[in-house]
Amino acid sequence: MRNRQLEYGSAQQVGMSEARVRRIAEVAEQMVTNGVTPAQVVVAARKGVVIVHQANGKFGPEPEAAELTRDALFPLCSITKLFTATAILMLVEEGLMGLNRPIVDYIPEFTGPGKKAVYVHHLLTHTSGINGEDVCKIISRKREQGDELPACPEGQDSDTHESLFYGYEVPLRTKPGQVMQYLGFGYQLLGEIVSRVSGMPYHRFVEERIFRALGMNDTYFAVPDSERYRIVRRAPEAACAEWIETEDLIQSMSAGGGAYGSAYDLAIFGQMFLFGGEYNGERLLSPISVFEMTRNQIPGVSSQYRDEVFPEAYWGYGWAINGSKRDGGDLFSSGAYSHWGAAGPFICVDPLYSTVTVHLSVELDHNRPFKNMYADHFNNTVLAAIEQL
Numbered sequence: 001m002r003n004r005q006l007e008y009g010s011a012q013q014v015g016m017s018e019a020r021v022r023r024i025a026e027v028a029e030q031m032v033t034n035g036v037t038p039a040q041v042v043v044a045a046r047k048g049v050v051i052v053h054q055a056n057g058k059f060g061p062e063p064e065a066a067e068l069t070r071d072a073l074f075p076l077c078s079i080t081k082l083f084t085a086t087a088i089l090m091l092v093e094e095g096l097m098g099l100n101r102p103i104v105d106y107i108p109e110f111t112g113p114g115k116k117a118v119y120v121h122h123l124l125t126h127t128s129g130i131n132g133e134d135v136c137k138i139i140s141r142k143r144e145q146g147d148e149l150p151a152c153p154e155g156q157d158s159d160t161h162e163s164l165f166y167g168y169e170v171p172l173r174t175k176p177g178q179v180m181q182y183l184g185f186g187y188q189l190l191g192e193i194v195s196r197v198s199g200m201p202y203h204r205f206v207e208e209r210i211f212r213a214l215g216m217n218d219t220y221f222a223v224p225d226s227e228r229y230r231i232v233r234r235a236p237e238a239a240c241a242e243w244i245e246t247e248d249l250i251q252s253m254s255a256g257g258g259a260y261g262s263a264y265d266l267a268i269f270g271q272m273f274l275f276g277g278e279y280n281g282e283r284l285l286s287p288i289s290v291f292e293m294t295r296n297q298i299p300g301v302s303s304q305y306r307d308e309v310f311p312e313a314y315w316g317y318g319w320a321i322n323g324s325k326r327d328g329g330d331l332f333s334s335g336a337y338s339h340w341g342a343a344g345p346f347i348c349v350d351p352l353y354s355t356v357t358v359h360l361s362v363e364l365d366h367n368r369p370f371k372n373m374y375a376d377h378f379n380n381t382v383l384a385a386i387e388q389l
Contacts (some may be wrong), residue, residue, distance in 0.1 A: 002256045003281035005215075006264075006271050008048035011218070014354075015156035016046060024381045031061050031361075032056040036374050037344065039068050039232050041263040044382040048271060052382070055262060057362075060233035062272030071218055073230045073260045075244055076361040077341030080259040081187045083206050085124055085318025086196045089289045090209060097197050099124070100308040106193045111170040114175065122176045123186040124317040125298050129172040135163070135185045155201020157222075157253045164188055175255075180303035180313035184256040191255020203253040211284045214268050219261035221253045230360060231260065239363045240343040257341070263358045270349045270356040273337075291348070293317040294337045294351075330376060331383040346375040353389070357382050 011021040028042045030074030039057030055072060058065040071198035084335065091097050103110045110118075114129070122128040152161040157387060167185055191202040198205050203221040211219045223231060231250070234241050243249060266281060273294065279287030285293075296314050303313035314323035320336035321356040332338075338348035349356050359375040 002188075003047060004275050004278065005280040006045060006048055006050055006268060008053070008089075009051065011385065012053050014046040014051065014069060016051060016385045017387050020381070020385035022052050024385060025054055026051070026379070027381045028054060028378055029056050031374055031377070036148040037361040037364060038234070038238075039072070040344075040359065041068065041070055041072055041074070042261045042360070043267040043356070044150060044381070045267055045271065046296075046382075046386070048275070050264075050267070051385075057257055059230075060220075061221070061238075063233035065233075067229075070167075070234070070264065071230060071262050072232050072360075073218065073220075073227065073262060074225065074232050074342065074345055075249060075257075076219075076259045076261050077244075077257045077343060077346050078184070078267070079189060079266070079339050079341040080255065080319045081184075081211055081258050082339055082347075083259060084187050084190050084194065084202075084255040085200075085293065086210060086284065087198075087206055088120065088124065088190055089285055089293060091194065091197050093286060093289060097193065103189060106187065106196055107168070110189070112169055112171050114172050114321040118176045120190070121297065121317070123183075125301075126180050126182050126303075127315075128175050128183065128186050128365050129176045129178065130170055130175040130183055130185065131173040131351060132183050132210050134173060134187060135167045135170050137184075139166045140169050146334050153201075155195070155253065157248070157251060159248060159252065160188055160191070163382070164192055166362065172323070177298075177301070180255060180298060180301050181317055182303070182305060187188060187255065187256035188320070202255050206259075208283065210243045210269075211265075213284060214279050216268055218262065219265045221257060221258050221260075222251045223260050226244045226325045234343075234362045239365055244343055251388060261361045266347050266358045266360070267356050270347050270358065270379070273349050274351060274354065274356060284320060287335045289308060294319050294335075294349075296323060298304075298323045337376070348379060349384075351370055353386060355382060355386075 011018045041055045044052040058066045102116050115197040118128045195202045251316045272279040276287040277290045294316050301308045301313050314321040323331050324338040333352035336350040340346050344361040346359045
């Protein structure tokens with residue numbers, strides 16, 4: 001049996017309209033022409049066949065900047081959390097840890113009232129009861145007090161080390177499981193668990209067991225010097241430029257947001273889930289783990305993100321589930337799962353329509369996350385090109 005992997009093909013092969021597929025490419029190009037973003041790479045695939053893969057814009061804001069290429073590297077930011085969640089489920093499948101075990105079983109330093117009730121699955125679904133503002137406050141206070149940090153361990157960047165060491169004592173604001181509050185610190189904790197359970201630095205585990213296994217050869221933590229010419233640069237006034245355009249991020253190994261990658265590599269990762277945990281003969285996850293990661297694990301739990309309130313948060317293990325909240329693209333099915341990242345990256349997998357869409361862009365206005373990216377326009381043109389279900 002032929003190993004299943006992405007391949008380039010025609011719209012007709014996968015029951016899509018050739019004319020409407022051309023429209024997908026036109027809409028993507030218009031986003032750059034109309035100033036929605038100065039640079040983006042998009043991939044659209046159905047049933048394992050790539051029908052659109054194009055780059056528009058330039059590598060930087062300078063007039064003389066080179067034209068963008070399809071292998072451009074973008075900061076994936078919070079999409080990194082999907083790699084972390086996958087690493088956790090891989091260790092669960094190997095019988096090395098459990099989703100229903102307290103964090104303190106793996107990180108004894110995670111202390112404080114009520115925190116023995118915070119389990120691994122709470123971190124995966126952002127329902128630990130920890131508030132991100134409280135994490136920032138305790139880190140700032142310990143800095144001001146001059147609390148001494150131990151030496152940074154091998155394979156951990158200094159920012160992650162400081163955040164973890166100072167943040168272990170952060171108090172709970174609510175009981176675990178009551179409310180979903182998106183929490184980057186929770187995924188830093190998960191990355192530390194991956195390191196301690198596997199015996200490998202987090203970034204090395206992900207690079208070897210996920211990126212290299214899947215052939216994601218354009219995805220990195222700490223982008224090597226030889227590949228930095230492919231990193232997309234943004235203007236100083238662009239969203240998040242003050243921290244994205246820094247050496248700290250380029251060298252980050254953060255489990256919550258440190259990876260850089262290409263659009264095609266991210267499509268490979270999404271296709272692995274659509275193939276039930278396997279890609280090109282490499283099985284990372286069982287179909288059961290894929291099912292559990294991509295279904296709503298927190299029914300009845302609400303959430304609030306900036307100016308939006310979601311009575312039903314709809315979150316799986318790492319993935320945001322479309323459900324009925326409809327923030328992932330108007331035409332996606334309720335079973336679609338996705339993730340957004342700060343400053344412009346987005347991925348969505350829709351098992352009902354057998355699609356993987358990736359939209360990596362330079363976001364210009366972070367005050368309106370996702371809506372200002374116009375990724376929904378791209379996604380909807382992809383879904384609208386389907387003629388045969």
